[in-house]
Amino acid sequence: GESVGLHLPTLSVQEGDNSIINCAYSNSASDYFIWYKQESGKGPQFIIDIRSNMDKRQGQRVTVLLNKTVKHLSLQIAATQPGDSAVYFCAEKTSGTYKYIFGTGTRLKVLA
Amino acid sequence: GAGVSQSPSNKVTEKGKDVELRCDPISGHTALYWYRQSLGQGLEFLIYFQGNSAPDKSGLPSDRFSAERTGGSVSTLTIQRTQQEDSAVYLCASSKGLAALAQYFGPGTRLLVL
Numbered sequence: 001g002e003s004v005g006l007h008l009p010t011l012s013v014q015e016g017d018n019s020i021i022n023c024a025y026s027n028s029a030s031d032y033f034i035w036y037k038q039e040s041g042k043g044p045q046f047i048i049d050i051r052s053n054m055d056k057r058q059g060q061r062v063t064v065l066l067n068k069t070v071k072h073l074s075l076q077i078a079a080t081q082p083g084d085s086a087v088y089f090c091a092e093k094t095s096g097t098y099k100y101i102f103g104t105g106t107r108l109k110v111l112a
Numbered sequence: 113g114a115g116v117s118q119s120p121s122n123k124v125t126e127k128g129k130d131v132e133l134r135c136d137p138i139s140g141h142t143a144l145y146w147y148r149q150s151l152g153q154g155l156e157f158l159i160y161f162q163g164n165s166a167p168d169k170s171g172l173p174s175d176r177f178s179a180e181r182t183g184g185s186v187s188t189l190t191i192q193r194t195q196q197e198d199s200a201v202y203l204c205a206s207s208k209g210l211a212a213l214a215q216y217f218g219p220g221t222r223l224l225v226l
Contacts, residue, residue, distance in 0.1 A: 025141070032213055043116070043203050043217030089154055098143070098210045099168060102154035 010107040019077040021106045023090035026071060030092040035064060035075045038088045038105070047075070047088075077108075085110045114138075118204050122144035123192055125222045133189040135219045138205030144187050145205040145215060148180055155203065161187060162210050196223045 013019045021061035024035070031052040048059045050066050050073075057064050065075040073090050087105040096102075117136045125131050137144050146158040157171040161181045172178070176194075191198055201222050203213035205220040 034214070036217075041219075043205075043219050046214050046216065049214060091155075093213065097168070098160055098162075099157050099171065100145075100155075100158070100215070102147075104152070104154040 004038065008064040010081075011107060012109045012111055013080050014111050015080060017080055019075075019080045019084070019108060021075045021108065022030060022087050023075075023103055023106075024071060025073060025090070025092050025101075025103075027092060027101070028068075028096055029094050029096075029106065031095040033064070033066060033073050034091045034093075034100070035062075035073075036067065036089045038089060039082075039087045044089060047087040057084075080108075080110050082110045084108060116204055116206050116216055118218040118221050120221060121219065122222045123225075126226065127196060128193055128225050130190065130192045131186075131194055131223065133191075133202050133223070135189070135204030135206075135218060137185065137187070137204070138216055139185075141206035141208055141216075142184060143207045143210045143215075144181060145207075146187070146189050147174075147203045147205065149201045149203055149220070151200075158189070158202075160210075191223075192221075196225050199223055199225045201215045 034049045035047040038044045048062050048064050049055045050064045055066050061078045065074045087107050089102050089105040091100045091102045124218045140165045144161045149153040149155050159179050163184045164181050177187045201220040203220045205217045207215045
């Protein structure tokens with residue numbers, strides 16, 4: 001079946017540095033992508049989204065980049081803070097459906 | 113309420129028992145989603161509702177799983193004859209509509225089947 005970011009890597013970054021979290025997706029028909037942050041014991045929290053007709057979108061301290069040619073999505077967090085420590089999930093939606101496929105996530109650890 | 117709420121927060125049950133999980137979406141949100149998250153895994157889509165109808169039930173793992181939504185608000189996910197592999201966190205999310213794509217999640221119900 002389709003897959004999004006099946007591995008759960010861990011990214012460790014120093015406080016204040018920039019973080020880049022990557023996600024590979026396999027469905028070229030996906031038209032919408034979301035990044036979520038999940039802290040321990042909580043539900044996922046919406047961070048930022050991007051439609052397939054865009055290649056970059058910026059939010060507060062976060063930027064999402066979409067490369068449809070290689071089916072790659074990334075989340076950049078500027079000036080990473082301890083509160084950014086969490087598991088980050090990417091999710092994709094296929095055009096014509098309302099089902100979202102989530103990856104297994106990346107754990108971000110911020111080192112003081 | 114301010115966000116999506118789910119109850120119970122934790123549920124321990126014995127194999128073979130039925131369980132009901134409840135989701136209260138954000139007021140005014142017409143779309144509602146159920147997901148399952150196993151330990152260390154991503155979210156597995158189960159079902160979504162637009163209003164009271166569920167156009168897509170393909171994510172339900174087996175016929176032991178069912179969900180309903182009444183009055184366009186509260187939804188209940190029922191698991192009959194629970195099995196140990198049903199142990200997971202069950203997450204509910206809502207959005208303003210299917211076309212309003214950002215989903216807001218509840219804290220989840222942690223289900224443990226002994």
